[in-house]
Every structure is written in structure tokens, then in C-alpha cells.
Amino acid sequence: MIKQEAPLSAIKDIGFSQALQDYSHRLFLKEAPVLYELRQHTKKMPEGHMQITPLQGQFLGFLMQILGPKKVLEIGTYTGYSSLVMALSLPKDGTVLTCDRNPEWTKIAKKYWALAGVETKIKLILGQALETQASLIKQGQTFDFILIDADKKNYRAYYENSLQLLKKGGVIAIDNVLWGGNIVQQPLQDLTAQLIDTFNQNVYCDERVEICLIPLGDGLSLIRKKD
Numbered sequence: 186m187i188k189q190e191a192p193l194s195a196i197k198d199i200g201f202s203q204a205l206q207d208y209s210h211r212l213f214l215k216e217a218p219v220l221y222e223l224r225q226h227t228k229k230m231p232e233g234h235m236q237i238t239p240l241q242g243q244f245l246g247f248l249m250q251i252l253g254p255k256k257v258l259e260i261g262t263y264t265g266y267s268s269l270v271m272a273l274s275l276p277k278d279g280t281v282l283t284c285d286r287n288p289e290w291t292k293i294a295k296k297y298w299a300l301a302g303v304e305t306k307i308k309l310i311l312g313q314a315l316e317t318q319a320s321l322i323k324q325g326q327t328f329d330f331i332l333i334d335a336d337k338k339n340y341r342a343y344y345e346n347s348l349q350l351l352k353k354g355g356v357i358a359i360d361n362v363l364w365g366g367n368i369v370q371q372p373l374q375d376l377t378a379q380l381i382d383t384f385n386q387n388v389y390c391d392e393r394v395e396i397c398l399i400p401l402g403d404g405l406s407l408i409r410k411k412d
């Protein structure tokens with residue numbers, strides 16, 4: 186495990202002061218070396234802020250350990266940190282199916298999955314995520330856990346498709362639900378914040394699910410499909 190001496194990236198967990206962030210990394214973060222390497226690689230990229238934070242990643246890995254899902258679906262691979270952190274904590278026969286439309290970023294993901302020795306546990310589908318979900322629904326596939334972390338304008342559609350793909354009692358995790366804190370701006374001018382706010386309100390009123398909020402990273406909601 187890597188001991189963090191300095192902040193890993195400019196991306197912070199929302200609401201954490203720098204001192205609290207440093208403390209949390211020092212005493213709560215245990216990041217496998219391969220994840221640390223991938224984070225260092227991604228940090229240099231212009232879109233590096235898109236990666237989940239290390240504490241969010243560790244939380245997802247912890248969830249995999251306690252829930253023990255066999256089939257995980259991810260919408261939004263980027264350079265593969267979240268798929269890798271989940272794959273590393275899955276049961277032996279667990280798999281991650283991850284979708285993205287960007288071949289360049291996912292090439293980096295594949296490199297690090299192989300370095301970690303979990304390349305057989307992760308399958309990438311390149312293309313528009315809505316089309317991938319539609320095809321999975323058509324095939325009658327089901328999943329135990331789904332992470333949604335792609336284009337925000339499609340969150341509602343990803344969520345509805347995910348409810349179809351999810352087994353009863355399964356969990357959906359959704360990133361960026363607090364949108365850098367802009368979600369409480371008055372008036373709400375940021376268009377993406379408006380979209381996410383409407384999405385959050387719809388999920389809040391949805392009787393098919395139970396919800397909770399993990400205020401790490403940019404805000405991660407956990408949504409359980411009722412039995």
C-alpha cells in the first residue's frame with residue numbers, strides 16, 4: 186500500500202478542507218500501488234479531474250467486499266480507475282462490464298488492468314453507453330451493482346435502464362450528484378447542475394428504490410432497488 190505524503194491530485198472530496206483531506210489520506214487511504222500509478226498517469230491529463238477520488242475508490246472497493254457482487258456494470262470507464270478498484274475487490278468469479286466511447290482513454294485503462302492482473306475480470310464495450318445498455322436489456326442480462334459516471338444529460342436514461350438491468354436488492358451508485366457544490370447555487374445557473382438537481386429530485390420521489398448519500402468526491406448517491 187502507498188502512504189500518501191502529499192495530496193494526490195487537485196481533485197478534492199467535497200467539503201473537505203485541505204488539512205482534512207491530507208489527514209484523511211494519511212489515516213484512511215490504503216491504495217494499491219497499481220491504483221496509485223494509474224492516478225499519477227491520469228493526473229497529467231487535461232481531463233484528469235474526471236477520475237473518482239481515491240477515497241471514493243476505496244469506498245467502492247469496500248462495497249464490493251461487503252456486497253460480493255458477481256456482475257458489475259459501469260457506465261463511464263475513462264482511464265479505468267473505478268473499474269480497477271472494483272475488480273480488485275470482487276469475488277473470484279466476479280466481473281465488471283464497463284462502457285465508454287473513447288478508445289484513447291480506455292487504452293490506458295486496459296494497460297493498468299493488465300498490470301494489475303485483472304484484465305480477464307474486466308470487459309470493455311466501446312460505443313454509446315445508451316446503446317450498450319439497450320443491447321444488454323435485449324439480451325436479458327442482469328447485474329448486482331451498477332456505477333453511473335458518464336455524461337450527465339443522460340443520467341435519467343442511464344438510471345431507468347439500470348433499474349431494468351438490476352436484480353432486486355441490487356445497488357446503483359451515481360457519481361457527481363452534488364456537482365462541485367454548484368447544486369445549491371441560487372439561482373441555479375449552471376446547466377449541468379440544473380440537470381443533476383432535477384435528476385436528484387426524481388430519484389428522491391421514486392418509490393421503487395431506497396437512497397443514501399456518501400458525501401465523498403463530488404457526491405456519490407447509493408440507490409437500492411427494493412425487493
Ligand SMILES: C[S@@+](CC[C@H](N)C(=O)[O-])C[C@H]1O[C@@H](n2cnc3c(N)ncnc32)[C@H](O)[C@@H]1O
Nearest residue numbers: 235236237261263267285286287313314335336
Ligand atoms: C467521469 S469519466 C469516468 C471516470 C471513471 N469512472 C474513473 O473513475 O476514472 C466519464 C467517462 O464517460 C465517457 N462518456 C461520456 N459520455 C458517454 C457516452 N454517451 N457513451 C459512452 N461513454 C461516455 C467519457 O468518455 C468518459 O471517459
